[in-house]
Each structure stands twice: as C-alpha cells, then as structure tokens.
Amino acid sequence: METEKTSGKDTEKVIHSFTIKGTHWKENCLPSLNDVIAEATKHPKAYWRLKTSMERAVISAIRKDLKGYKATTRVRLYILWGEKNKGIKRDFDNITGGGMKIINDALVKSGVIKDDSPDYLLPTQSQFVYTKEPYIKVEIREE
Numbered sequence: 001m002e003t004e005k006t007s008g009k010d011t012e013k014v015i016h017s018f019t020i021k022g023t024h025w026k027e028n029c030l031p032s033l034n035d036v037i038a039e040a041t042k043h044p045k046a047y048w049r050l051k052t053s054m055e056r057a058v059i060s061a062i063r064k065d066l067k068g069y070k071a072t073t074r075v076r077l078y079i080l081w082g083e084k085n086k087g088i089k090r091d092f093d094n095i096t097g098g099g100m101k102i103i104n105d106a107l108v109k110s111g112v113i114k115d116d117s118p119d120y121l122l123p124t125q126s127q128f129v130y131t132k133e134p135y136i137k138v139e140i141r142e143e
Contacts, residue, residue: 013141018065020136024057025050028083029134032090033097051102058106071113071142076122077103078139085130096126103138112140 025031031039031050040047081095104116113120122143 016066016069016140018061018138020058020061020138021133022057023134024054027087027134028090029136030054030058030095030099030102032094032099034094036098036101051105054102055106055109058103059110062106062110062112066110066112069140070111071120071140073142074120074122075113075140075142077124078141079103079124079126080137080139081126081128082131082133082135082137083128084134085132089130092126092128095128096124099136100124103136107140 020029022029025035031054036047036050039050079096079099081092081099083090083095104121107113107121108116115121
C-alpha cells in the first residue's frame with residue numbers, strides 16, 4: 001500500500017497494488033484478446049479452462065499483495081503491462097482486451113470490488129514497457 005499526496009490539497013490518496021509475475025500463458029503473463037478468441041473457437045470448454053486458469057494466477061497475486069483489501073468506493077485501475085522485449089511484439093489493444101477481462105473478473109471473485117460494472121469500476125488507464133521478464137502491475141485507486 002502506498003500513499004500519494006495530492007498537490008494543493010490536504011487529502012491523501014491510498015494506492016493499493018498487486019503484481020502478476022511470470023509466464024502464465026505461453027511466454028506472457030496473460031493471453032491477448034486474439035489468444036482468448038482462438039481458445040474459445042477450439043472447444044466449448046476451452047475458453048472456460050483458459051479463463052479459470054488465468055484467474056487463479058491473478059487471484060493468487062491479489063491475495064499475496066492486497067491481503068484482504070476491499071474497496072469502499074468506485075475504483076480506477078492503473079495498469080503497467082511489462083511485455084517481453086524478445087520475440088513477437090503483441091498489439092497493445094489485444095494485450096489489454098484479453099488481460100482486462102481476466103483481471104476485472106479476478107478482482108470481483110476475490111472480493112476487492114463488488115462488480116465490474118461502471119458503478120464500481122471507472123475506465124482503466126494502461127501503460128506499456130518492454131522488459132526481460134513479463135509482469136503486470138495493477139494499481140487500484142479509490143475515487
């Protein structure tokens with residue numbers, strides 16, 4: 001948990017964050033939207049198996065880093081996508097399309113947010129970096 005002082009104001013924003021590390025899908029942390037679509041067309045249960053497996057990895061990171069945190073107001077996610085700098089470079093929209101669904105659903109299943117509707121989750125902001133080892137850092141800010 002980090003605190004951020006807002007310039008010119010006396011309030012402090014508390015930032016909760018978790019990091020997904022490692023290669024849970026091929027050589028990446030999470031599958032792209034194209035990967036999700038490809039799995040969904042293979043077999044009726046293939047998408048469910050993929051999503052369940054990836055959600056487990058995200059929920060594990062949430063439990064490890066957030067230690068029972070539950071949001072009390074609407075939140076905005078700030079996500080830093082650390083993509084591998086070697087190999088095929090994935091399109092940013094495909095990265096976020098596949099990963100966001102899994103992250104949002106994992107936040108709901110772990111009880112961090114009540115629902116992933118606009119009543120509880122504001123639009124997400126994403127940034128991308130290329131790195132040796134893939135990771136995804138998710139910051140949660142209550143607004």
